[in-house]
Amino acid sequence: MNLHKKTLFMVGAFSLFLVGSACSAQPQVAPRPDGSVPVKDLSYAPEYKPVDEMAQSDVQVIHIAQVDDINSFNRNLKKPKGIHLPPAEDGLRDPQNEATHILAAPKPAFEGLPPTEYGNRVDWVKTLDDKKIRPRWEREDPDAEPFVMDLDIVRPVKASVPDVVFPHRQHTEWLFCSNCHPAIFIPQKGANQINMSAILLGQKCGVCHGKVSFPITTKSCRKCHSKPKPDDWKPPLSEATLKNPWK
């Protein structure tokens, strides 16, 4: 692990050096006013950080952000500068491409749809329930009805957060059984091992949640963790506490 850290540090330091010299060699790229290295350019497409590509999973993310601006108020919190930007300003699409200016802007499209605080900032389940949109279930037939199954699966959680309720109804409004069964989930209650780190890594529920369906953030925990624990529920004490010699 130590070796990895050292490697990471050296990689980071050396690349900063390279970036720095690149800056001075390219006058049209101005350094930031505070003189810091433009971290944002790396976060532009973070999945492509070369360490992701080349290293094994334990060094998946390198955060050069932690090297500079160490005393800034928010070292790591990055807030979006704007939401629902039109395509020509979103940084992903090229404004030099004429068709980019014809593409639809999200803001007017989302007007009147029930809001949320994360993801597309649209509550897609409610949007559909309220019939604000009519997405097709069949490619060519606008009137085909989805095959909806109303079955809730409760997954008790060891931790203090409320238990997880997986609702089939909301999912089968959008998806077909074969989207999940059997590749992602064995269709049997409790047969699948799920935990938060798998989800955050993009497995199990995280195949969709965190990519297209609502993401995993503080404000969305209770969407999945929706069944309150009984009033007398207490978190189990850890062994280290039970055996604590300094108690």
Added chain:
Amino acid sequence: MLPIMKGRITWRALALGVVAWAAMLVAPAPAQAEYGDVVINNYADAAGMRPAVFSHWFHRIRFRCKVCHADLGFQFKAGGNKITMAKIIDGKFCGACHNGEIAWSVENCGMCHSGVPGTPTHFHGSTVQTLVAPPYQPLTGSAAPAPAAAPKK
């Protein structure tokens, strides 16, 4: 996996530096695109086209996930479907709809090939990308060994 050997520090550093440098020239501002936008660039750049950009928000207003991900066979993996123009004009993938019948036809190259050149294949705004630290690995669980008396490493 780039053809660079693991552990060769200078090469890694060089690659990282070059990518950071290239990204800087290419991207004047951080991307603030919509959640669920996918850049698909397995081949486009190499063929001199801008990368293709697909937006989930736009399409999910018109279609359920099932249409693309069950009926049309799109795998849940950015870049994982190896889409090419040959497949598209054969009516597969995007070509199942962008054929002048369900949606505008494929000669409107710039509508799909709208990405900033050099942008790698990725899923924009995914939770994994926005994490400050790598996802937490639990102490116990399928992958981890039984907890030892004292933490090693």
